[in-house]
Every structure is written in C-alpha cells, then in structure tokens.
Amino acid sequence: MGINLKLHNGKTSQEFTSRSNLFGSDISTFRYHLNMKADLHCHSYFSDGKHSPDFLLKRAEINKISHLAITDHDFAFKPELAEAQGSNVRLVSGVEISCKWQTREIHIVGIGIDPEHNVLDSLLLKQRQNRKLRVEKINNLLVKSNIDGLMSYLASQKAMSITRSHVADFLVLSGATKNRKSAFTRFLGKGGRAFIPADWTSMEEAIHTIADSGGISILAHPSRYQLSRYQLTSLIDAFKNSGGMALEVSYASINPNIQRMLEETALKNDLFVSAGSDFHDTKAHWTDIGKFPQINPIAEKLAVWKHPKWCL
Ligand code: AMP
Ligand code: MN
Numbered sequence: 372m373g374i375n376l377k378l379h380n381g382k383t384s385q386e387f388t389s390r391s392n393l394f395g396s397d398i399s400t401f402r403y404h405l406n407m408k409a410d411l412h413c414h415s416y417f418s419d420g421k422h423s424p425d426f427l428l429k430r431a432e433i434n435k436i437s438h439l440a441i442t443d444h445d446f447a448f449k450p451e452l453a454e455a456q457g458s459n460v461r462l463v464s465g466v467e468i469s470c471k472w473q474t475r476e477i478h479i480v481g482i483g484i485d486p487e488h489n490v491l492d493s494l495l496l497k498q499r500q501n502r503k504l505r506v507e508k509i510n511n512l513l514v515k516s517n518i519d520g521l522m523s524y525l526a527s528q529k530a531m532s533i534t535r536s537h538v539a540d541f542l543v544l545s546g547a548t549k550n551r552k553s554a555f556t557r558f559l560g561k562g563g564r565a566f567i568p569a570d571w572t573s574m575e576e577a578i579h580t581i582a583d584s585g586g587i588s589i590l591a592h593p594s595r596y597q598l599s600r601y602q603l604t605s606l607i608d609a610f611k612n613s614g615g616m617a618l619e620v621s622y623a624s625i626n627p628n629i630q631r632m633l634e635e636t637a638l639k640n641d642l643f644v645s646a647g648s649d650f651h652d653t654k655a656h657w658t659d660i661g662k663f664p665q666i667n668p669i670a671e672k673l674a675v676w677k678h679p680k681w682c683l
C-alpha cells in the first residue's frame with residue numbers, strides 16, 4: 372500500500388491552496404452559479420471506489436461537471452493527489468465519515484475541509500485504524516470457515532481506507548460467494564458468518580471536526596438508512612442541533628417524491644442542500660459521475676455552493 376504524492380501542476384500544497392482556495396473560487400461566484408453542476412460525493416481507489424482520482428476528474432470533465440468532491444470513506448482527499456494537468460473541473464476537498472447515531476450507522480460528508488487539519492487528521496486516522504482492526508477480526512472468522520488469503524489480497528490494493536466492500540470483492544474473487552450481494556448476506560452483513568460490528572465516531576464529533584477544519588457538513592443519502600418518517604425527523608433534528616449544515620437531497624436513483632420531501636425538510640430547517648452521485652465503479656453502469664437529478668427550483672437558493680463557507 373502507499374500513495375504517490377504528486378502535486379497538482381507541480382505546485383506546493385500551500386501554493387495550490389492560496390491560488391484557488393479549497394473550493395477553487397478564483398473567478399466570479401456569479402458565473403459559477405450560472406454554469407455550475409457540482410458532483411459533491413464520489414469515491415476513488417483510496418477507499419472502495421475502483422478508479423483513480425484522475426479517472427474521476429476526466430469522467431467529470433466528459434460529463435460537463437464544473438466542481439467535483441472526491442469523498443472517500445474516512446480518508447480526506449487532497450486536491451494535490453490528482454495528477455491531471457489543465458482540467459476544467461474544480462476539485463473540492465472532501466471526505467465521507469462513517470458515524471454512529473443512536474444505535475445506527477449514518478454517513479456525514481464534509482466538503483471544503485482542510486485535509487491537513489490536525490483534529491480531522493487524528494479522527495480519520497482512528498477511524499481507519501478501527502477499520503483495520505475490524506477487517507482483522509473478519510479475517511479470523513473467515514479463516515475459521517477455511518477461507519484464507521484476505522490479508523494478502525488487501526495488501527495488494529491501493530486503498531488507504533479498508534472497507535467491507537474490499538472484503539466482498541475478495542470473497543467473490545476467491546470463489547467463496549457468487550457475487551457481492553451474497554457476500555454481504557452470507558458473510559459481512561448483520562447475521563452473516565463473518566459479521567463484526569463497526570466502532571465509529573459519533574455524529575456530533577464528525578460534525579464538529581468538519582466545522583473545526585473549515586468545512587461544510589452534509590448528511591449523506593438520508594433515505595438510505597431505512598428510517599421511519601419519525602426517525603428521519605429525529606435524525607435531522609439531531610444533525611442540525613449538532614451544527615450540521617446541509618442535507619444531500621439528490622443522489623443516484625433517488626425517488627423524485629423523496630427528493631422533494633428532503634428539499635422541503637431542508638427549507639423548513641434552514642439547512643442547505645447538496646447533490647452527488649456516490650459513484651464507485653463504471654461496472655455499476657446505473658451510476659456515473661454527475662448522474663443524479665437536478666436540485667428542484669424551490670431548493671436551488673439553498674444549494675451548498677451558495678453557503679457563505681463555499682467561497683471563503
Ligand atoms: P464499511 O464502511 O466497511 O462498512 O463498508 C461499506 C461499503 O460497502 C459501502 O460504502 C458500500 O460501498 C458497500 N456495501 C455496503 N453494504 C452493501 C451491500 N449490501 N451490498 C453491496 N455493497 C455494500
Ligand atoms: Mn462505499
């Protein structure tokens with residue numbers, strides 16, 4: 372494992388930051404608003420995405436995306452990690468943090484963070500260490516089921532942040548299961564033979580840490596947590612009361628009624644709205660960079676790129 376730290380356009384991290392700041396805002400905000408389409412949630416091979424940051428950037432350019440946030444699981448992507456020269460796409464720094472809320476797992480996306488901020492760095496390092504411990508325990512259970520080789524498979528991957536998605540790929544490759552879905556049902560999900568509960572940070576800590584590092588916190592894919600309407604309201608209340616700033620209201624395959632409901636909830640709660648593909652892999656052909664519905668006009672004035680922190 373390891374990453375090749377090539378700096379964007381040969382500039383130092385400091386030069387890059389001061390030239391275009393973490394939101395890349397060196398031309399008028401007004402023009403950005405007219406021409407912009409931002410994809411503020413996707414994954415590279417630094418976590419469980421299948422592609423390099425440069426591939427994502429190129430794909431974003433082809434798909435006419437103006438701003439891209441690469442939001443790997445518990446790994447803060449630094450714009451300098453992209454090697455592409457002269458891309459028209461503005462990279463926004465980002466991360467997706469796995470958190471605990473009550474007894475559930477939820478995900479908070481942070482954009483515009485300072486990826487080198489000390490407190491954020493320690494939190495993400497701890498999360499990644501917990502991921503390693505989790506996967507070692509999963510490996511012990513797999514070995515008991517005579518499935519060997521997970522740790523050497525993981526060592527051959529580029530990931531900085533190990534997820535169960537990597538384990539699922541290994542189970543398919545090694546012939547233990549026929550596909551990823553059954554890897555989760557038979558082994559990795561709750562009730563599976565190799566299920567190990569995760570030990571994530573709290574939602575409050577994630578939100579505070581994103582704020583400390585200068586970023587905007589976004590409640591990721593709120594409709595994917597299988598919550599009742601009442602539970603969703605409690606989650607959004609808790610998110611807002613902890614300083615959460617925006618709801619993701621548009622993502623791959625979202626039902627238009629749910630999108631509208633989330634936009635109305637954001638309006639009612641003075642929260643901003645965000646959109647992102649959660650793209651991982653071109654093989655999942657129903658997803659792509661930029662593939663999600665537009666934010667509806669009623670919520671457009673609350674788009675995160677209009678947040679005061681977007682152009683600091
Ligand atoms: P982790 O954060 O280690 O628990 O890994 C979760 C990742 O695995 C998610 O980000 C998804 O990309 C993937 N994943 C989770 N559940 C499933 C599932 N049932 N089927 C396929 N992939 C899944
Ligand atoms: Mn994932």
Ligand code: MN
Pocket residue numbers: 467478591592
């Ligand atoms: Mn997520």
Ligand code: MN
Pocket residue numbers: 412413414467649
């Ligand atoms: Mn994601």
